Amino acid sequence: MIQTFLRGAVLFAAAMLAGCASFTTTEGGVPIDASHTATGQDSRVLFLVLHYTVADFPGSMKILTEQQVSSHYLLSDGSPPRIYRLVDENRRAWHSGASGWKENRRLNSSSIGIEIVHPGFVPGPADEQDSQRTFVPFPPAQIDALVPLIQDIARRHQILPERILGHGEVTPSYKVDPGPTFPWKRLSELGITPPWPDAARVAEQRALFDAALPDITWFQKTLARHGYPIEVTGQMDKQTQRVLMNFQMRYRPEKYDGQPDAESAALLDVLTRAANPQ
Numbered sequence: 321m322i323q324t325f326l327r328g329a330v331l332f333a334a335a336m337l338a339g340c341a342s343f344t345t346t347e348g349g350v351p352i353d354a355s356h357t358a359t360g361q362d363s364r365v366l367f368l369v370l371h372y373t374v375a376d377f378p379g380s381m382k383i384l385t386e387q388q389v390s391s392h393y394l395l396s397d398g399s400p401p402r403i404y405r406l407v408d409e410n411r412r413a414w415h416s417g418a419s420g421w422k423e424n425r426r427l428n429s430s431s432i433g434i435e436i437v438h439p440g441f442v443p444g445p446a447d448e449q450d451s452q453r454t455f456v457p458f459p460p461a462q463i464d465a466l467v468p469l470i471q472d473i474a475r476r477h478q479i480l481p482e483r484i485l486g487h488g489e490v491t492p493s494y495k496v497d498p499g500p501t502f503p504w505k506r507l508s509e510l511g512i513t514p515p516w517p518d519a520a521r522v523a524e525q526r527a528l529f530d531a532a533l534p535d536i537t538w539f540q541k542t543l544a545r546h547g548y549p550i551e552v553t554g555q556m557d558k559q560t561q562r563v564l565m566n567f568q569m570r571y572r573p574e575k576y577d578g579q580p581d582a583e584s585a586a587l588l589d590v591l592t593r594a595a596n597p598q
């Protein structure tokens with residue numbers, strides 16, 4: 321009889337505990353029942369945006385922790401490189417204010433930002449354009465430290481490979497980081513970003529475009545289809561030069577003058593067809 325009573329009491333306590341497990345509170349202490357979970361949900365993080373700081377490590381840390389700009393992560397150029405978390409992933413960091421990709425705008429709300437301590441370009445004349453600058457290579461050890469961080473963030477938030485982008489790609493009007501020396505091709509080979517445009521198909525397409533270069537409207541429409549924030553004006557204007565330059569920095573880093581040419585057209589054509597097979 322006592323044993324039955326005890327067993328009953330134990331079962332009752334266990335049931336209470338199991339029941340209580342779903343009762344919790346908000347961080348502010350309001351009681352809530354968390355026993356039901358919706359199937360329809362995903363991470364608020366849709367994009368990963370890569371930057372360089374154009375400052376040394378102490379300067380970068382100071383700017384990103386004391387000024388009105390920030391990033392979730394800062395990757396040092398020390399030996400070995402160290403990853404600092406400056407903003408919790410659940411919160412918004414201020415790294416890509418005026419930005420856009422496809423239908424998305426102002427990506428701070430929907431992205432994680434990584435700043436890489438890096439000087440950017442070799443200092444030149446004050447009026448030097450980004451398309452004329454010489455950019456500094458990234459130390460291999462820094463990239464080796466960056467790769468697992470990107471992979472970890474992308475996996476946890478299920479970020480699509482095509483949404484891992486450079487700041488210059490989402491803010492082409494005045495940004496170019498992480499610049500033409502960033503190893504985008506390696507990220508592609510590692511499966512982190514989409515497959516690199518197939519060389520044979522690019523060569524084939526280039527032969528056609530060498531014979532007849534598409535007009536500016538084609539470039540603008542195709543760059544927009546790929547995701548770049550660009551207006552279709554039909555004119556070779558400054559915004560088109562900046563977007564093309566950023567495209568070339570990523571996919572054809574040997575020449576990034578921002579001018580339309582057959583090779584850029586072929587790369588863009590193969591890239592956008594692979595993403596949207598017709």
Ligand SMILES: [Zn+2]
Nearest residue numbers: 371372487497
């Ligand atoms: Zn940036």
